[in-house]
Amino acid sequence: METNLQRFGVSIDNTLLEEFDELIAKKGYTNRSEAIRDLIRDYLIEERWRTGTAQAVGTITLVYNHHLRELSDRLNDIQHDYHDKIVSVLHVHLDAHHCLEVLVVRGDTTAIQTIAGRLSSVKGVQHCKLVTTAGGNI
Numbered sequence: 001m002e003t004n005l006q007r008f009g010v011s012i013d014n015t016l017l018e019e020f021d022e023l024i025a026k027k028g029y030t031n032r033s034e035a036i037r038d039l040i041r042d043y044l045i046e047e048r049w050r051t052g053t054a055q056a057v058g059t060i061t062l063v064y065n066h067h068l069r070e071l072s073d074r075l076n077d078i079q080h081d082y083h084d085k086i087v088s089v090l091h092v093h094l095d096a097h098h099c100l101e102v103l104v105v106r107g108d109t110t111a112i113q114t115i116a117g118r119l120s121s122v123k124g125v126q127h128c129k130l131v132t133t134a135g136g137n138i
């Protein structure tokens with residue numbers, strides 16, 4: 001066993017463990033340890049985001065109707081306000097009316113959440129989803 005690994009025992013209700021085992025099997029885990037490690041990582045990342053102190057990376061996905069008056073300009077203005085946090089933007093013309101944009105964002109979690117909040121609140125944005133990760137430091 002590697003020296004930086006620790007083993008610990010967990011007491012858990014039978015039913016809960018059975019459900020957990022079924023779920024992780026469906027997801028393709030071959031053992032509980034890896035599933036539990038992933039859960040702990042997710043929990044830690046979520047907490048870093050919640051407290052707003054961490055540096056992180058993420059994506060913001062937007063879907064909007066580009067025919068709405070001034071909508072594209074509003075979204076563009078907001079993105080320029082955060083030019084130092086937005087690493088890259090992918091724009092896809094979904095059909096004759098709708099656009100999809102994926103923004104790769106990097107910075108402190110508070111700023112990233114503010115960007116997503118401002119973009120999602122623009123009238124005419126049909127969907128806005130922030131996906132966050134820890135930027136390789138977990």
Ligand code: NI
Pocket residue numbers: 066091092093094098099100
């Ligand atoms: Ni477009």
